[in-house]
């Protein structure tokens with residue numbers, strides 16, 4: 001079954017002049033929707049496939065227009081507004097009522113022509129190596145949109161990078177790979193059960209897709225380094241050996257950061273970071289040395 005092309009998609013952000021999402025200067029598009037639920041996710045606003053209400057308490061000046069505007073009585077006023085997420089139907093009527101911009105919609109539909117116009121605007125900056133990167137969320141969660149962006153980009157001579165968890169049907173992967181110049185593939189854990197515990201799914205499909213991707217295009221592996229989860233010598237060595245078995249010679253170690261903390265608050269979710277230990281500099285260096293010891297090139301953070 002081939003991917004059905006679609007002429008619009010749901011995105012959260014277009015990042016211009018990105019230098020860590022593939023070679024050269026890139027336009028990175030964050031697509032909404034992800035089949036994984038990584039405990040440490042730093043982009044929680046990209047997980048749900050639909051638009052969401054984002055409330056920034058720091059901007060709230062207790063004006064109260066939002067309380068009156070909400071048809072579901074989901075907003076109450078304390079020192080700042082409070083949204084009852086169980087009552088909220090995502091009608092977004094509160095957004096224009098706040099003069100301070102405390103409410104925002106996360107996730108917007110963009111048409112394929114508008115998306116391509118955004119990407120094409122940056123052609124003068126791409127040079128030989130730069131281009132478009134699709135990230136998320138999981139870009140393969142919207143396969144028709146991803147495929148069309150890549151297909152049209154290739155027609156224009158724009159290089160394409162897929163930043164992916166690898167969690168999609170192999171048929172989708174195969175088709176998208178035909179238009180993909182490079183994959184940045186997250187490998188979160190080599191043990192299927194621990195992978196399931198950390199992300200909600202086991203890793204069998206992801207590892208299978210890793211082989212498929214590596215047989216069709218250039219792959220770099222990204223390892224999110226999560227203390228107490230995947231930073232054991234055993235897991236790091238197994239990840240390195242797996243990369244070598246694919247012919248991949250480069251691993252990017254991405255140490256856990258907590259920059260997503262406020263995002264959880266603004267989405268009405270509980271931040272997971274209190275339950276995850278801290279990562280010290282020596283832990284990162286130790287992980288780097290273990291992977292390097294297998295003969296791989298290693299960068300800490302995605303340095304292209």
Ligand code: SF4
Nearest residue numbers: 070088089091092094
């Ligand atoms: S988006 Fe939710 S909180 Fe805002 S007005 Fe609609 S129901 Fe009320």
Ligand code: SF4
Nearest residue numbers: 034036038041137165
């Ligand atoms: S795969 Fe990425 S976007 Fe999806 S839950 Fe995991 S960290 Fe978040």
